[in-house]
Amino acid sequence: MHLKYESQLREPLVYGTKTYHDVTEDIVRPIEAKPSKLWYIGFYIAVALLLFGVYALYRDVTYGIGQWNLNKTIGWGWDITNFVWWVGIGHAGTLISAILLLFRQGWRTGVNRAAEAMTIFAVMCAGQFPIWHMGRVWMAFFVLPYANTRGPLWVNFNSPLLWDVFAISTYFTVSLLFWYSGLLPDLATVRDRAKTKLRKHLYGIASFGWTGSTKHWQRHESLSLVLAGLSTPLVLSVHTIVSFDFATSVIPGWHTTIFPPYFVAGAVFSGFAMVQSLMIIVRKVFGMEDYVTIGHIEAMNKVIVTTGSIVGVAYLTELFMGWYSQSKYEGYTFWYSRANLFSPYGWSYWGMMACNVISPQIFWFKKMRRNLFVTFFMSVIVNIGMWFERFVIIVTSLYRDYLPSSWATYYSPTIWEIGFYLGTFGLFFTCFFLFAKYFPVIAIAEIKYVLKTSGENFKETVGNIETKSVEEFAHEYAH
């Protein structure tokens, strides 16, 4: 039992009178049971989307990027929009597991496993875009700095796109390690409960021979802290670097110093929204309302309203700077191409504003924060809004930049651009469905860890003790 005292005013993090065994049973049940019909339907839809995406990419490679509607003026469109969107989503997991771990936020335990998994899958999806948006994807290995026979010819360390390569791969590696090391005790639990040889064998391999010895726990704890320490700066750095893709350029609308904090806030914003979307479904489908409580959801909604407002301030700052800088190019991009509802892409800017800034303000109300339906709806809205944000940044900046002669025709995606995006949804959900079926979606060990201090029944017990007078307490414990 760790030395932590939690106020009785705090909501319990685990509802119900649970014993350690109950926790194990509840969480491992979906893994050991046959998947439901719903799971199969969902899984097949996801696989179908994935296959469509694979086909879209097959065409992309054989035919060329020309099957997309990008053009001589708009060199990036849905591809990089989706990249930034997925990377943004991939921020919540690490934030929850790393930063909240360092800050000793007990409530993270209910959602961290799924959030981390989501992070990894989202980063996997994000990674697809910079790879497949290349004109010659078969030469993609050129971005890796390794000793080669071409000179040796090195990569260009000045390019933000190269920084992306490092940032994303590092982030992915660390997140994966973090997630998997956290899984080990739980996988060992599943292994120990396994009834078939195959299960035992596979989970045995997966759990790396975890025995639950003190030394294992000690190492596990240290590793978690080390990885948390490593991940924390990464949470900030990844999206900062992604924002450099734009901020270091010369294009009005991209060339903005505000981008790093604005992007990080936006990433956390969209990441939490995605966690909400997923957890609300998972807790319902797997009956885990006791572990992912309404309190968790409220806490995340608080993060959403905070980061959403930060993002809103950033938008207004941009507009202000568009005017204050007295740069006609900035002014045109911000005030005409974006803020003017009646300009060709005005709708996307105001779509973004409505989704990201205006609607999340509803979470100032506790009732709304604790309303599942509202939360779910808003989480979807926020992710739509954040997609628009990236679209606005990329497309409305590019399509009318410096030379009016190069102003582009209207850009709208082809089915293959959309197909690629759908394909990443397929990848994401295929992975997530498999994860939900074969891995404990809630960190069993960590729930047990907070059960003693923050579980409902324990809180009651401790609460009973607290209401006792010193005499009563002394009397009781003397025996």
Place this chain on the structure above:
Amino acid sequence: MSDKKYWQSFGELNNSEAYQQAAKDEFKEQLPFEGTESIMDSKTPRRDFLKYLGFSTAAAALAASCETPVRKAVPFANKPEDVVPGIANYYATTYVQDGEAVSILAKVRDGRPIKIEGNDLSAITKGGTTARVQASVLDLYNTARLRFPTIDGKEVTFEAFDKAVGEAIGTSPVVVLTSSIVSPSTKEVINQFVAKHPGSKHVVYDAVSYSGILQANAATYGKQVIPSYRFDKAKIIVSLGADFLGTWISPAEFTKQYAQGKKINEKHPEMSKHIQFESVASITGSNADEKILHKPSDSGNIAASLLAALSGGAVTITDAAVKKGIEKTAKTLNAHKGEALVVSGSNDVNVQIVVNAINEAIGANGKTIDWSVPYVSYQGVDADFAKLVDEMNAGSVSNLFIYSANPAYTWVDTNKFISGLKKVKTVVSFSGINDETTQLSKYVIPSHHYLESWGDAEIKAGYFSFIQPTINPLFKTRQWQDNLLKWSGATTDYAAFLKTYWIAKLGGEAGWNKTLQDGVVNAAAAETLGTASFNSSAVAGATTAVAAKGKGKYELALYQKISVGATNGASNPWLQELPDPVTKATWDNYLIISPKLAKELLKIDLNDNGQADAYEVNPPKKVVKVTVGGKSITLPALIIPGTHPETVGIALGYGRTDKLGKAVVESGKDAFIFTSLKNNTVSWFADDVQLELTGDLYKVALTQTHGGYDTKQGKRTEVMKELTLDEFKENPKETREDREKELAPFGGLEKFEKEGTIYPYFDKPGIKWGMSIDLNTCTGCSACVVACHAENNVPVVGKPEVLRFHDMHWLRIDRYYSGDMENPNVVFQPMLCQHCDNAPCENVCPVAATNHSSEGLNQMTYNRCIGTRYCANNCPYKVRRFNWADYTGADSFPDNQRDVLNDVVMNMNDDLTRMVLNPDVTVRSRGVIEKCSFCVQRLQEGKLKAKKESRPLQEGDVKSACQQACPTGAIVFGNVNDKHSAISITREENKLRTFYSLEQLHVLPNVNYLVKVRHIDEEHEGAKKEEKEAEKEHA
């Protein structure tokens, strides 16, 4: 405390062996390893891991890699004497098309002509070319060329053909129908043939004739010729609808002359003034200092009024703007007698008679019009051909030989011509392509392309230019003069005939060889221009005759595009994809309408931002049905400022037969149907035009959608700078002051390069390439754009791809409007890679595929490019082009673009068409970025030449393709570090007008522009000044 033993497991309690082992292992120092061997003794030790990884990866890669198809190149068994692989030969020859003749050099690499360059020795064009001349090399490799003689569509041998034609014509008279013949020896050949076949005659028919001028000159000067116009000698140029910079008579020559008057000496800034009266925006009108819009039917009236106004008479025109324009023009002309020139594009004899009278009145005769060297190039008189068509219909023509004329497409009444043609017993076509008339001919014996031919041309009296073959005939074709010679019983072929003809004139074989090498024979330049005596008797009648008014509200003006022209440009993909400098459209013709008419007819108000945006960003344009005299066509409407509000314009030369090649498929509509015979000449306008919205939409492939550089957030003067002559005279430093102001926050003009950045400054020793483009002399003629296409293997992408904004031009002509929406000022800005010294594209490439050379070139390494397009996004000039698909047939997946890309792209990848590719320039594959390289292959060649001769690089060693093609010398290119180079001198001499586009970004471009200066009238000036002052007050 008790000494109880606490235990965690039974193992610990019993202290079993297994437990002891486990406890020991828990804190193991070394990793457990299989067996007894230590890690370094194992079969695959850790340190060999990379070795094994490398081997297995290499093995897998080897096993998986597939074989690339081998295409064998066969070396010469006997090397031709003059062909050195890798070294280009240049042959002087002449481009001849429909009477237009331009002296050129054909660049031949390994036996293939691949590029056309102007011949500097020509006194007429002085090395100038036009877009069409540049593109003509591609016609040689057109896959749709006729490849063998046919009778009734069946292939026959030359012998069989000769026999069949000989039998068919017997001794009956033959009509030889050609376009204007500029070749004196060919005229001789025709004469011989006509003499052999008694009763025969030669009829000249030009699709776009200058009958009006020819006949007017016959009536007033007694000479049925076109005199030389000297735009270089004119201080005032008034054009009544003549597109002399684009398509009128001799555009390459006129552009060169015109530019001389537009060049500005900064110390004594003077320039010619150009006033254009026109109906539909043309390239000439776009260059004019002042432009007056009128209905085409008023052109005669305007000429007559101008003539009257010159002598103080009243102007009868009611339109206030036109009236004012005429009065002012008359005043200006009167003030510049003897140094003014008036030309008219009308094909009406009476109008041209009035224009002759005007030129007499302003003393142009002998001052700006030279009668001693008339053009020989255009001889066609419409009435002659009309008579022939009547004869054909009457059945009095039994044999018709047709060369370089296509009346079945171009004639006013094609049905009448076709029905007449059916009555002709023997029709022989010598056309090299299967055009509309050839399709109706029983006997077809294709002639050579001019690059395969022998010949000569008398462009102007006494100015000769020669044609010599640059390649063996590709197909079973025979030069048409050979046919005539053969069929008139001659034993020599045309090449020998030509040689004999010229040796007699030039006196000996050596002279002939020298002449062939030079390509031209120029007449001795006379000090003074020739005059002709004017007979004014016809003027009064003409003045009355031109007074007729047009009927109906709307009128239609037919015009030629500088790209496609009226006749055979449509089959040339380079020309089709060349954006029209005025409309920026490719691959189609369309209805040009003014913004005002657009508001009425299309319900599109360009003053409304939302509507303007919607019009600009969406390629589908509203379709209008145009009806004239019961004939109608439907065309998409493009809104082009600078067009008269009640006039619409349609380009000729489109709507061709599919048999001309893939490029013409679904490209535009035939507008020749709207021509008519008026006063015995073909009229290029029609009145009483009905316009009607059909409700359909049609996609027009534009390469530029927005024309203004003024936005609500400010005028983008960093992009484009314009001045009027008076402004420039008043404050020559205005441009420099503007730049100073723009750069003030970053250290000012002088210190900007060093202080505008936080990065260190680098010296730039050795060669540093730079370019200067004079916006004042650039007319937007687009010869450079096609030259760039040819030189750099820039792919053609086809209409569907241009529609998707995938055009690949390395060099484009940006067109900007300023001022009044209905009648704006137009300025052209050639835009190419600026080769920035601090290039934003370079630092963003993750793989360093684009980088800076020590000579200041922003270079592109195609092999290294992975196609992230980041560089294109970050280019403020948007000059980088991405190979979205396999436009060049260079892909690793062969043929994967078939049925996906337009057929014309496949056609450009045909083995025959690929012969035009420049072997010095990499053909880019799909997925890489490309852009202007400053013709790095030419730079390399020039440097090597200097190196071989052990001397430093000199001026003239190196010319970029665009610079070479430019007829005005607006583009100057060279080594900036050489103080004596033309580029250094240009920058030094034009310091006051020099500016760099988007200079404030500190990208440090190596291309500078010289400000456009307009010779606008003082009155306008006054208004503008007030405006400026108001602006200042406002600020």
